[in-house]
Amino acid sequence: MGRIITVASGKGGTAKSSLTMTLSATLAAMGYRVAVIDADPNACFAQWHGIYEGAPFDCMAEVRQDEIVDQAQAQAADHDVVLIDTAGFGNTTAAFAAGTADYVLVPVMPDRASAVEAMRMVRQVGSFAKASRREIPVALVRARWNAKGLVERAVLADLEAANAPVLDAFFADLSDFGKLTLSGRVPTTGKIAQQTEKMIAELIGLGAVPAKPTKKAKAA
Numbered sequence: 001m002g003r004i005i006t007v008a009s010g011k012g013g014t015a016k017s018s019l020t021m022t023l024s025a026t027l028a029a030m031g032y033r034v035a036v037i038d039a040d041p042n043a044c045f046a047q048w049h050g051i052y053e054g055a056p057f058d059c060m061a062e063v064r065q066d067e068i069v070d071q072a073q074a075q076a077a078d079h080d081v082v083l084i085d086t087a088g089f090g091n092t093t094a095a096f097a098a099g100t101a102d103y104v105l106v107p108v109m110p111d112r113a114s115a116v117e118a119m120r121m122v123r124q125v126g127s128f129a130k131a132s133r134r135e136i137p138v139a140l141v142r143a144r145w146n147a148k149g150l151v152e153r154a155v156l157a158d159l160e161a162a163n164a165p166v167l168d169a170f171f172a173d174l175s176d177f178g179k180l181t182l183s184g185r186v187p188t189t190g191k192i193a194q195q196t197e198k199m200i201a202e203l204i205g206l207g208a209v210p211a212k213p214t215k216k217a218k219a220a
């Protein structure tokens, strides 16, 4: 069984799809069998997958709340990692996707509203975990994050004061994130690549991503 990672946040435009793009492309390049389920009705990710150039991974759209769990579990049967890109938690399908996840990643951008929403997400995931009587680990992923910025430092201090589970790895404010949505190419060198690799190493350490890809069966 592969790992199901749901990317969710209460707010739009917090880098959910960007995070899903860099993780999926980089994991695929590392040899992982990756599936992405685009659970956002705007289907941005699935459209992007149409122009994507890079190590192949599977992508499908599923926005129905009564299908997303079955779809995620079916994909986990023959992929190492299943990423679910959601429309955020105003959306019931996203809630089901979090309910079936092995890990929930919540992107957060450097502003107080984003931090407040991210903390609310963490509490909601905690509530799902209680409802289903199991653990659902959750981590915040900082995006568009200028580590030396005053706002960033204030927001991080708030998150830490609230004991929020914040990943060490983060994405800096990089215009290349916009470019990759147009080119379909996720950089394999440079800052985005380095930051993504660091994040994947951290996710492996947390058990959110399997330590190694499954060996591919020999082609018949």
Ligand SMILES: Nc1ncnc2c1ncn2[C@@H]1O[C@H](COP(=O)(O)OP(=O)(O)O)[C@@H](O)[C@H]1O
Residues within 6 Å of the ligand: 011, 012, 013, 014, 015, 016, 017, 018, 019, 143, 144, 145, 171, 172, 173, 174, 175, 177, 178, 179, 181
């Ligand atoms: N680290 C980053 N640096 C600069 N721009 C970013 C970064 N992450 C995301 N963006 C940009 O922010 C916008 C919203 O990101 P997106 O991933 O579409 O958010 P969501 O899927 O949560 O709505 C996009 O224009 C994207 O290119």
Ligand SMILES: [Mg+2]
Residues within 6 Å of the ligand: 016, 017, 018, 040, 044, 085, 086
């Ligand atoms: Mg999106």
